[in-house]
Amino acid sequence: MKNNYYDPQDLKKFGSISDWQPELGDKFFAYYNSVFAEGELSAREKSLIALAVSHVVQCPYCIDAYTKDGLQKGIEKEEMMEAIHVGAAIKSGAALVHGVQMMNRHDQLSM
Amino acid sequence: MKNKKSLLSRGNRLAAPKAQLALLNDGPFADGRLPTFTEKLDQYNCGPLRPKLLEILQINLGYMCNQVCAHCHVDAGPDRKEIMTRSTLEDCLSVMRQHTIVTVDLTGGAPEMHPDFRWFVTQIRATTAVKEIIVRSNLTILLANKKFHDLPDFFVKNKVHVISSLPFYKKNKTDRQRGDGVFQQSMEALQLLNNKGYGRPDSPLLLDLVYNPSGAFLPGDQQALETDFKRALKTDFGIDFHHLFTITNLPISRFLEYLLASENYEEYMQTLVEAFNPLAAKNVMCTNTLSVSWDGHLYDCDFNQMLQLKISSSVDHIHNFELGKVQDRSIVLGQHCYGCTAGAGSSCQGSIA
Numbered sequence: 125m126k127n128n129y130y131d132p133q134d135l136k137k138f139g140s141i142s143d144w145q146p147e148l149g150d151k152f153f154a155y156y157n158s159v160f161a162e163g164e165l166s167a168r169e170k171s172l173i174a175l176a177v178s179h180v181v182q183c184p185y186c187i188d189a190y191t192k193d194g195l196q197k198g199i200e201k202e203e204m205m206e207a208i209h210v211g212a213a214i215k216s217g218a219a220l221v222h223g224v225q226m227m228n229r230h231d232q233l234s235m
Numbered sequence: 236m237k238n239k240k241s242l243l244s245r246g247n248r249l250a251a252p253k254a255q256l257a258l259l260n261d262g263p264f265a266d267g268r269l270p271t272f273t274e275k276l277d278q279y280n281c282g283p284l285r286p287k288l289l290e291i292l293q294i295n296l297g298y299m300c301n302q303v304c305a306h307c308h309v310d311a312g313p314d315r316k317e318i319m320t321r322s323t324l325e326d327c328l329s330v331m332r333q334h335t336i337v338t339v340d341l342t343g344g345a346p347e348m349h350p351d352f353r354w355f356v357t358q359i360r361a362t363t364a365v366k367e368i369i370v371r372s373n374l375t376i377l378l379a380n381k382k383f384h385d386l387p388d389f390f391v392k393n394k395v396h397v398i399s400s401l402p403f404y405k406k407n408k409t410d411r412q413r414g415d416g417v418f419q420q421s422m423e424a425l426q427l428l429n430n431k432g433y434g435r436p437d438s439p440l441l442l443d444l445v446y447n448p449s450g451a452f453l454p455g456d457q458q459a460l461e462t463d464f465k466r467a468l469k470t471d472f473g474i475d476f477h478h479l480f481t482i483t484n485l486p487i488s489r490f491l492e493y494l495l496a497s498e499n500y501e502e503y504m505q506t507l508v509e510a511f512n513p514l515a516a517k518n519v520m521c522t523n524t525l526s527v528s529w530d531g532h533l534y535d536c537d538f539n540q541m542l543q544l545k546i547s548s549s550v551d552h553i554h555n556f557e558l559g560k561v562q563d564r565s566i567v568l569g570q571h572c573y574g575c576t577a578g579a580g581s582s583c584q585g586s587i588a
Contacts, residue, residue: 136509167459195448196455198463200402 135185148153168197175204239303241312242489248309249492252543259486259570263501269508272572279513284522284566289558291524292325293340293537293583294319296349297492298529301379304413306447306490308541311344322354323531326553329365334558338367339523340583342537345376347386360393369396371445371583375417388429396441397433398480398583400427404467408449425474434476442475445585447482452500453510453578454481457586480585483507485538485574507573515580515588521566524583527553535566537583542569545550 142149160170171193178186194204242250249255276282298315346352346429359365377386390397401421402412409418428434429537434442446465448454461479468474486503494500521535531553534540541545544567545551550560580587
């Protein structure tokens with residue numbers, strides 16, 4: 125066992141998850157590829173969404189993959205950072221909106 | 236990378252093709268972590284590569300250029316003095332007259348800087364059956380000096396197909412790769428060409444652009460990038476062009492220097508190897524193109540020329556050209572060839588798979 129949880133080389137082995145459960149793995153990758161194909165949203169727009177979500181779920185593999193994907197698609201660094209802010213705003217907003225729950229509970233329990 | 240001089244004038248060890256080849260054959264390819272290009276071709280039953288019908292004669296008129304681009308595989312620049320002699324130009328014309336060459340692709344350096352450039356193009360048009368003359372123009376040369384200002388009209392008169400490098404449709408990335416001020420001058424040169432009829436929809440005056448990535452990654456989808464380029468250049472500058480060709484940066488010369496300095500070399504080579512596409516391998520440009528260097532030697536492609544890997548034939552100079560002997564050869568391969576077979580493939584005419 126290596127002394128770190130994340131190894132950049134593991135990203136290239138992503139496909140091997142199908143080895144131990146081919147049916148579900150294959151279905152996942154077919155679904156994944158369909159999701160990222162050009163559709164009502166462009167592949168470029170999807171790449172930016174993926175980059176933002178990668179940061180929200182804090183997946184280093186995904187950040188690596190979608191930074192490179194963005195560069196290949198001609199997405200500029202300012203656009204990438206703006207997308208990350210969208211993800212960060214939703215994540216922080218999601219935390220803060222629970223403040224209302226705290227306020228409700230506080231008032232309910234207080235004299 | 237802000238170097239204003241070629242590797243050669245900086246005395247960089249990578250200026251020597253042997254040093255580049257030694258490096259490319261070492262490391263992951265020597266210790267078996269990555270398969271060599273020949274091994275990869277064998278794995279897919281694609282090798283050895285042999286020429287098909289010769290259609291394109293790509294002539295490198297010399298390594299002098301008014302720009303010093305960070306990625307340049309030629310190591311071109313104002314300090315390079317190599318230039319094709321009139322005698323070698325005559326040899327090239329002779330081959331064009333004697334054989335069916337569909338396309339002549341003039342490159343450099345900046346081919347327009349050759350003092351015989353206009354004479355040579357005129358001679359091709361007047362005395363050969365060549366259908367298409369491509370000039371690989373860096374655009375800024377058209378504005379560089381008064382003596383070049385007539386070039387757009389000259390291109391029109393000789394029905395030259397202009398193919399120009401433009402790394403991106405915005406200033407920062409373009410100037411970072413090609414030098415300060417290059418983007419603005421490129422826009423002005425494209426507008427100049429548009430005003431002469433080049434690049435306009437349905438115009439027979441062909442104007443294509445070449446995109447290559449500004450870093451250690453592969454080009455994206457050619458069609459999608461073309462759509463983005465067209466929209467941005469039309470909206471921001473009123474510029475039209477016909478097609479965008481995506482070209483992968485090959486790990487040689489100044490791009491190799493960048494890969495090493497940025498510690499991206501091994502990862503980039505691994506990316507190229509993993510993206511190997513056997514369909515692209517069957518359509519690589521060296522199968523229908525022959526590259527002529529400034530000193531008249533023959534190469535399978537412009538990249539092999541820079542690595543001084545001459546064609547594997549008893550005839551390796553334009554002066555002694557014999558089509559049968561030249562075509563009866565195996566193409567000389569190296570690890571740099573992975574650049575042409577990665578993903579959708581890469582050639583001087585863009586993606587190939």
